[in-house]
Amino acid sequence: MATDSSNYQEEVLGQADVMLGPGQTFESIDRDITDIVLTNKPPKAWWIGLGIAGALMGVLMLSVVMLLFFGVGIWGINSPVGWGIAIVNMVWWIGIGHAGTLISAILFLFRQDWRTSINRFAEAMTLFAVSAAGLFPVLHLGRPWMVYWFFPYPNTLGMYPQFRSPLMWDVFAISAYATISALFWYIGMVPDLATMRDRAKLKIQKIIYGIFAVGWRGSATHWHRYEVAYLLFAGLATPLVVSVHSIVALDFAASVIPGWHTTIFPPYFVAGAVFSGFAMVLTLTIPLRKIYHLEHFITLRHIDNMSKIMLANGLIVFYGYLNEVFFGWYSAHEFEMYMIWNRMTGPYAWSFWALIFCNGVVPQLLWMRRIRRNTIAIFCIAIVINIGMWLERFVIVVTSLHRDFLPSSWGMYTPTGWDWALYAGSAGFFFFAMFLFLRWVPMISIFEVKEVVHKMEHKH
Amino acid sequence: MSDASTQSGIYGIAAEYADDASLLEAARQARAEGYTAMEAYSPIPVHGLYEVMGGKRTILPLITLTGGILGLLAGYWLQIWVSAIEYPINVGGRPYITWGAFFPIGFACTILGAGVSTFVAMFAMNNFPEPYHPIFNTPNFEEATKDRYFLCIEATDPKFDRNAVREFLSGTQAAAVSEVDL
Numbered sequence: 001m002a003t004d005s006s007n008y009q010e011e012v013l014g015q016a017d018v019m020l021g022p023g024q025t026f027e028s029i030d031r032d033i034t035d036i037v038l039t040n041k042p043p044k045a046w047w048i049g050l051g052i053a054g055a056l057m058g059v060l061m062l063s064v065v066m067l068l069f070f071g072v073g074i075w076g077i078n079s080p081v082g083w084g085i086a087i088v089n090m091v092w093w094i095g096i097g098h099a100g101t102l103i104s105a106i107l108f109l110f111r112q113d114w115r116t117s118i119n120r121f122a123e124a125m126t127l128f129a130v131s132a133a134g135l136f137p138v139l140h141l142g143r144p145w146m147v148y149w150f151f152p153y154p155n156t157l158g159m160y161p162q163f164r165s166p167l168m169w170d171v172f173a174i175s176a177y178a179t180i181s182a183l184f185w186y187i188g189m190v191p192d193l194a195t196m197r198d199r200a201k202l203k204i205q206k207i208i209y210g211i212f213a214v215g216w217r218g219s220a221t222h223w224h225r226y227e228v229a230y231l232l233f234a235g236l237a238t239p240l241v242v243s244v245h246s247i248v249a250l251d252f253a254a255s256v257i258p259g260w261h262t263t264i265f266p267p268y269f270v271a272g273a274v275f276s277g278f279a280m281v282l283t284l285t286i287p288l289r290k291i292y293h294l295e296h297f298i299t300l301r302h303i304d305n306m307s308k309i310m311l312a313n314g315l316i317v318f319y320g321y322l323n324e325v326f327f328g329w330y331s332a333h334e335f336e337m338y339m340i341w342n343r344m345t346g347p348y349a350w351s352f353w354a355l356i357f358c359n360g361v362v363p364q365l366l367w368m369r370r371i372r373r374n375t376i377a378i379f380c381i382a383i384v385i386n387i388g389m390w391l392e393r394f395v396i397v398v399t400s401l402h403r404d405f406l407p408s409s410w411g412m413y414t415p416t417g418w419d420w421a422l423y424a425g426s427a428g429f430f431f432f433a434m435f436l437f438l439r440w441v442p443m444i445s446i447f448e449v450k451e452v453v454h455k456m457e458h459k460h
Numbered sequence: 461m462s463d464a465s466t467q468s469g470i471y472g473i474a475a476e477y478a479d480d481a482s483l484l485e486a487a488r489q490a491r492a493e494g495y496t497a498m499e500a501y502s503p504i505p506v507h508g509l510y511e512v513m514g515g516k517r518t519i520l521p522l523i524t525l526t527g528g529i530l531g532l533l534a535g536y537w538l539q540i541w542v543s544a545i546e547y548p549i550n551v552g553g554r555p556y557i558t559w560g561a562f563f564p565i566g567f568a569c570t571i572l573g574a575g576v577s578t579f580v581a582m583f584a585m586n587n588f589p590e591p592y593h594p595i596f597n598t599p600n601f602e603e604a605t606k607d608r609y610f611l612c613i614e615a616t617d618p619k620f621d622r623n624a625v626r627e628f629l630s631g632t633q634a635a636a637v638s639e640v641d642l
Contacts, residue, residue: 026503026607152542160547163539169564172535176568180575187579191605195503198602214583215590218604220513222586223505228520229582233575236524240571247564450607451504454480 019114019452021296026450033442033449034199036292042439045291050435056428063421064139072142074418081401081413086140088393089423092276093133093430094174094248095269095389098241099277100126101181104188105237108230113455114305116448117297120192121288121437122281123185128433129280130178132426137170139422166250173247177240184233190216191226192446245273252396258339259400262327268320275313275359276389278306282382284434286375288443297444300373307372310385314363317392321360335405347412348399351391358388471594471642472498472614473625474601475634480506483609486632487512490613493628497617501595501610523581524574531573535566597641612640 066074077084100122107115138147150171152160161168194216197209216222246266253265282303289298328340343352362384365371372378403410437443477483480502487500487509500509536559543549544556583589595601595612604610611632613625622639629637 030606152538158547160542162549163543163565164558164561166564169568172565172568176572180571183575183579187582195605198605210591211589214588215593216588216605217593217595218501218503219595220500220502220506220510221515223502224510224515225518225520225582225585227505228518229578232521232524232578236571236575236578240568243564243567250564447504454504 018299019301020117020449020456021299024296024453026453029446029449029453030195030199032294032297033444033446034196036438037196037440037442038200038202038205043291045287046435046438049431053428053431053435056424057432058428059421060425060428063418063425066418067139067422068144072140074416076414076416076419078411078413080404080409080411081398083140083397083401084413085394085397085415085419085423086136088390088397089426090133090136090140091248091269091393091397092390093129093136093426094245095273095276096280097126097129097133097177097181097277098245098270098273099281100124100129101177101184101237101241102274102277103281104184105234105241108234109238112305113452114302116445116452117294117299117302118281118285118306118444119448120185120189120441120445121284121434121443123181123188124434124437124441124443125277125280125284126181127178127185128430128437130174130181131433132430134174134178135426135429136422166247166254169247170251173240173244177244180233180237180240184237187226187229187233188445189441190214191218192442194218195446196442242270245270257400257404258333258335259324259343259396262324264320264323264327268317268323271313271316271320272389272392275310275317276386278310278313279382279385279389282306282310282378283386286379286382288438290375292438292443294444297449300375303375303378304369304372307366307378307381310382311363311366314359314366314385318360318363321356338403339400342403343395343399346399346403348395348402351395351399355388355391355395358384358391362388469642470615470622471597471640472612472617472620473622473629474595474598474610474612474638474640475629475632476598476600476603476636476638477609477611477633478635480504480509480609482633483611484509484512486611486629486634489632490611490628494619495613495617495625497614497620499595499612499614501601501604501612503605503607503609506609518585520578520581520585524578527577527581528570528574530577532566532570534573535569536562538569539565594640594642599638600636608635 075084075086077086100119103115103122104119104126108119138144141147149159150161150168152163161171190213193209193213197206197213200206200209246269249265249269252260253262255261285298285306286303289295325340325344328336331337343349362381365377365381371381398413402413475486477486483500483502484506487498490498491512491514496514498513500506500513502509539562540557543558543562548556595610598610598612600608601610611629611634613620613629626637626639
């Protein structure tokens with residue numbers, strides 16, 4: 001399929017608004033998706049990517065060991081900036097995760113058939129991003145080996161956690177989110193694992209996929225229960241994903257720090273999460289479809305649709321920035337006004353203006369259809385947005401903390417090498433897991449694509 | 461296995477179809493003939509098939525609801541017990557039971573209870589994991605996850621008679637009819 005992919009794209013896929021390339025049968029879908037895992041040798045790019053990600057995993061190990069040995073003093077955090085880029089990274093990763101749930105659950109409830117080509121790996125992205133996010137608050141504890149103190153279990157200290165703290169809400173929300181995402185991902189994959197079991201050529205593959213397919217036979221009863229369960233999961237995941245990032249926002253909003261103490265945070269964090277998540281999905285999708293020749297499954301229409309969602313969320317986020325500035329002024333509150341002024345002209349002004357450029361200016365290019373259909377342009381824009389969303393959290397965390405009420409306690413924060421090493425390491429973990437996922441699991445939902453093909457055939 | 465199937469020595473008789481319309485039609489006819497113990501297999505969900513075969517709506521949503529309610533109660537109970545009974549902290553005389561501040565964790569527990577119970581219930585109802593099943597003995601059955609559709613009339617059916625069933629299935633648009641070993 002698609003030997004000369006660039007021509008194929010222009011001639012066949014670029015013209016009509018197709019959701020899938022033409023001429024696909026159930027058999028060709030099976031072959032194209034399962035062969036990547038079962039028979040094909042991984043492409044060279046996979047090995048290179050795995051190598052780089054693996055090396056970064058080493059960096060992760062090293063920076064965690066250093067942290068455990070020497071303590072959080074190896075980071076740049078100090079009074080008054082106690083939450084450095086560890087928390088920036090945590091919020092950034094969680095936000096990235098949210099696009100996966102949006103694609104798999106919310107677009108499913110809205111009956112957006114085009115989601116079928118991208119939901120499987122977007123959900124995988126969610127799982128790995130949430131795992132990467134989970135590293136940071138734990139490592140930031142100072143004594144990470146005491147992390148189990150978060151959990152309310154009867155203990156000899158006779159102490160219990162404070163359930164009125166948003167940080168405790170986070171513990172529950174994020175663990176519930178990770179659990180539900182994993183179950184949702186797995187339940188949606190069972191029919192495809194059965195397909196893998198039946199397509200497998202080697203005995204070992206048959207056994208392993210057979211175990212994970214748990215005996216799926218595709219009977220009408222199975223399908224009936226499966227569809228009900230999947231719909232229920234979509235309905236459960238949708239409010240959950242909104243609540244998770246709202247609670248992350250409340251970690252900030254429930255405090256009294258100017259720049260944090262604002263009611264706009266929960267909705268604006270959720271929009272920002274979807275914004276950055278779609279940027280990450282696009283960052284992954286565009287090279288992926290090229291390397292694995294999946295242009296007939298992930299067409300320009302997918303890229304176009306995702307860009308539109310990104311644009312819409314970008315506008316909401318930008319509206320949030322304008323609101324923050326407006327209310328900073330409108331509050332007539334000395335500290336609030338100074339906070340905004342400090343963001344725009346203070347020592348970290350570069351980060352604020354870079355943020356406005358990345359998240360406010362650059363996404364406006366997405367209004368143009370020509371840009372939305374140019375994969376290279378979209379890839380670059382997605383990278384810029386990823387950076388912009390990281391900067392947003394940097395602005396919120398660092399510039400709010402470094403100058404609050406008392407000028408005598410103002411200070412500066414500079415991330416150290418170990419701060420950056422842990423960040424790079426978390427990216428290594430994320431990509432390492434993604435590469436293994438691509439190697440072992442069908443990255444596109446096979447039976448859902450078949451359903452779309454079936455539906456298209458019966459329309460004509 | 462029940463008496464009927466041990467007597468006949470087979471699991472049932474399966475017919476293979478090339479598309480969902482033929483399968484749906486065959487299931488409808490089998491139902492009209494009075495067969496009750498049957499199951500259809502397909503690579504994609506075929507809408508209406510389950511209902512045609514006389515399947516009852518699953519109680520899964522009820523289990524989800526129950527799981528959700530139990531999760532909510534457990535989440536609130538945990539917080540109330542800890543904050544008001546086991547480890548009360550008096551903060552300027554503020555109330556111990558603050559249902560509003562307990563909501564986020566209560567909500568997370570609701571979703572967790574509902575999701576986990578849905579997952580467990582679906583697996584339990586389908587009898588997963590069940591790596592072996594006689595239907596896998598059907599010739600060509602591995603195509604059921606690719607692009608072939610199967611209908612199997614099982615030997616447990618009170619009306620089951622080898623020859624009659626074989627004849628009936630051959631009369632549908634079946635591409636092949638075969639006996640399924642136990």
